[in-house]
Amino acid sequence: ARRSFIRGTGGYLPEKVLTNDDISAMVDTSDEWIQERTGIKRRHVAAEGELTSDIATAAARSALEAAGIPVSEVDLIVLATTTPDQTFPATATAVQAKLGMTGGAAFDVQAVCSGFLFALATADSMLRQGLFNTALVIGAETFTRILDWSDRGTCVLFGDGGGAAVLQAEDWTGDELAGVITHHIRTDGTKSDLLYVDGGVSSTGTIGHVRMEGNRVFRHAVTNISSAIQAIYDETGLTGNDIDWFVPHQANKRILDGVAKKMNIAEEKVIVTVQEHANTSAASIPLALNHAVRSGRAKPGDLILSEAMGGGFSWGASLFRL
Numbered sequence: 001a002r003r004s005f006i007r008g009t010g011g012y013l014p015e016k017v018l019t020n021d022d023i024s025a026m027v028d029t030s031d032e033w034i035q036e037r038t039g040i041k042r043r044h045v046a047a048e049g050e051l052t053s054d055i056a057t058a059a060a061r062s063a064l065e066a067a068g069i070p071v072s073e074v075d076l077i078v079l080a081t082t083t084p085d086q087t088f089p090a091t092a093t094a095v096q097a098k099l100g101m102t103g104g105a106a107f108d109v110q111a112v113c114s115g116f117l118f119a120l121a122t123a124d125s126m127l128r129q130g131l132f133n134t135a136l137v138i139g140a141e142t143f144t145r146i147l148d149w150s151d152r153g154t155c156v157l158f159g160d161g162g163g164a165a166v167l168q169a170e171d172w173t174g175d176e177l178a179g180v181i182t183h184h185i186r187t188d189g190t191k192s193d194l195l196y197v198d199g200g201v202s203s204t205g206t207i208g209h210v211r212m213e214g215n216r217v218f219r220h221a222v223t224n225i226s227s228a229i230q231a232i233y234d235e236t237g238l239t240g241n242d243i244d245w246f247v248p249h250q251a252n253k254r255i256l257d258g259v260a261k262k263m264n265i266a267e268e269k270v271i272v273t274v275q276e277h278a279n280t281s282a283a284s285i286p287l288a289l290n291h292a293v294r295s296g297r298a299k300p301g302d303l304i305l306s307e308a309m310g311g312g313f314s315w316g317a318s319l320f321r322l
């Protein structure tokens with residue numbers, strides 16, 4: 001049967017860094033409060049004129065280079081983003097043009113912080129179906145552009161960045177637990193009032209800003225993420241002991257530690273990058289995955305469990321072998 005395999009990963013963070021102290025000069029907060037409640041030390045901010053598609057393209061180029069696959073082989077781009085360049089066309093088509101691709105298909109997926117896992121599930125399904133052969137799965141955001149910089153409850157939490165993975169289909173007759181193995185993605189539209197943007201094309205005609213009841217989101221996050229991971233444990237018969245690396249969405253160190261503990265994943269298997277770039281929404285999982293690979297921790301053959309939760313609510317978990 002056809003199966004997809006991750007051939008390479010890449011990441012990109014804008015040059016400009018905003019520290020907790022920098023934000024403390026803007027709103028009533030402190031480095032101590034932010035680190036203690038979230039684990040965040042700094043975040044990157046896109047330069048003026050630097051677009052989500054620029055960030056996505058840089059991440060994609062780095063993933064292609066790592067994979068040793070020329071762009072001419074890519075026939076699918078699935079880009080997860082909440083902060084597109086324009087209302088339309090899809091930002092993925094801007095990436096397609098910037099990469100010099102003239103064939104294949106490119107489109108965006110919107111599941112906020114869970115976006116990368118939704119994009120991965122989408123691309124994996126299409127590759128397995130035989131619709132395409134080589135996919136770029138990207139998560140990229142200029143999230144700082146939808147922040148209310150006077151709201152200390154949200155502006156300290158997010159940053160800009162992008163990450164990518166190259167997926168390639170192969171006819172596979174070997175072990176079931178190879179390549180991209182399984183996904184559980186879920187949403188619950190009744191909880192949208194706890195985390196949303198108060199604007200949009202058809203509602204206000206404005207872009208709007210992020211609004212969140214952080215405390216209530218926090219409580220739902222651990223429960224929802226754990227249920228998605230449990231679904232993967234149930235489906236595969238695996239447990240936390242079998243996982244080599246846990247690559248969670250990087251929103252808050254307390255959430256990812258809470259999930260790891262609940263799901264019996266040892267602390268030393270948890271990849272944590274939130275201190276470096278805060279919550280980059282759809283970009284955080286591929287950025288963390290890329291860090292795990294390039295730091296030499298995650299190696300070919302390692303079994304990786306990933307999870308995310310975001311606005312919608314949307315949440316999910318994925319299991320794959322490098």
Ligand code: ACO
Nearest residue numbers: 029033037113152153156214215217218221251252309310
């Ligand atoms: N600096 C200082 N004080 C602050 C700040 C800040 N940046 N933000 C809020 N506070 C204050 C509040 O006003 C409140 O003060 P009060 O008691 O006088 O009213 C106090 O801190 C406690 O506020 P809580 O919201 O109860 O604090 P909590 O411990 O829940 O931490 C936080 C807040 C960090 C936002 C936490 O709830 C959280 O991380 N939630 C998850 C949100 C998240 O990660 N969302 C991202 C998208 S979804 C996802 O990716 C999982």
